[in-house]
Amino acid sequence: xxxxxxxxxxxxxxxxxxxxxxxxxxxxxxxxxxxxxxxxxxxxxxxxxxxxxxxxxxxxxxxxxxxxxxxxxxxxxxxxxxxxxxxxxxxxxxxxxxxxxxxxxxxxxxxxxxxxxxxxxxxxxxxxxxxxxxxxxxxxxxxxxxxxxxxxxxxxxxxxxxxxxxxxxxxxxxxxxxxxxxxxxxxxxxx
Numbered sequence: 001x002x003x004x005x006x007x008x009x010x011x012x013x014x015x016x017x018x019x020x021x022x023x024x025x026x027x028x029x030x031x032x033x034x035x036x037x038x039x040x041x042x043x044x045x046x047x048x049x050x051x052x053x054x055x056x057x058x059x060x061x062x063x064x065x066x067x068x069x070x071x072x073x074x075x076x077x078x079x080x081x082x083x084x085x086x087x088x089x090x091x092x093x094x095x096x097x098x099x100x101x102x103x104x105x106x107x108x109x110x111x112x113x114x115x116x117x118x119x120x121x122x123x124x125x126x127x128x129x130x131x132x133x134x135x136x137x138x139x140x141x142x143x144x145x146x147x148x149x150x151x152x153x154x155x156x157x158x159x160x161x162x163x164x165x166x167x168x169x170x171x172x173x174x175x176x177x178x179x180x181x182x183x184x185x186x187x188x189x190x191x
Contacts, residue, residue, distance in 0.1 A: 052188060053085045053128060055092075055152040057145075057162035058099050060181055065100065065109045065119070071181035075161060080122055084188075087155030088127040091147045096120055130155040152176045159184055 056064075056075065063072035079086045099105065100116045109116075132150050145167050152160040153174045160178045162168060168178040179187075 051084070052159065053087055053155065053157045054079070055087050055148055055155065055157045055160045057148050057160065057164065058095055059163045060161050061096050062099060062105060063163070063181070065111070065116075066105070071185040072161075074185055075181055076123075080126060082126055086123060086127050087130050087151055087157050088124060089130045089132055089147065089151040089154070091132070092151050093120060093124060095147065096123075128155060149174070149176065 054075065056072075056079075060072045060075065063070065064076040065073075067073060075084075078084050097116070097120055100109075100120070101113045106112065106116070130151050132147075132154050145164070148160060148162070149168065149171055151157070152171070153176060157176060160168060160171060160176050161181050161184055162178060163180060165178050165180060171178050
């Protein structure tokens with residue numbers, strides 16, 4: 001793990017609203033603003049103290065890159081700033097790449113395949129990587145949405161954000177809340 005360039009503050013114990021580390025010798029990464037990241041030297045693990053973990057459906061990623069305004073862009077920027085955590089699996093990132101590099105999306109975005117690759121690299125750099133351990137197929141009516149649900153469930157996501165919320169009927173039985181980017185943004189911001 002690379003620690004170069006991080007400002008750290010010493011803390012006796014980790015603090016926050018997420019899982020806590022009560023071991024002495026923990027250091028807090030101050031670079032992420034409201035999303036505090038604590039490294040426990042003794043336990044050798046990183047504890048993320050974000051207030052929310054998300055899975056973004058591919059349609060939300062497309063909307064985030066096609067429009068400079070709107071909740072989808074706000075969520076993407078919030079993820080990149082480290083204020084919320086995004087859960088990603090390898091199949092999900094591959095789907096993002098395949099869809100975002102389609103000619104019609106590149107034309108609308110005004111970008112190149114290389115630029116999309118850089119954006120996805122940045123998202124992957126701040127993500128919570130998910131290894132899919134359990135499959136529940138078929139659960140949803142659209143088989144292409146199964147990987148979103150599997151990433152959300154295996155990643156213990158708080159929200160799965162999508163514009164196709166009707167396609168995710170049944171996700172609530174796995175403890176995953178499904179919502180549209182705008183209403184969930186307003187709920188998160190307390191607006």
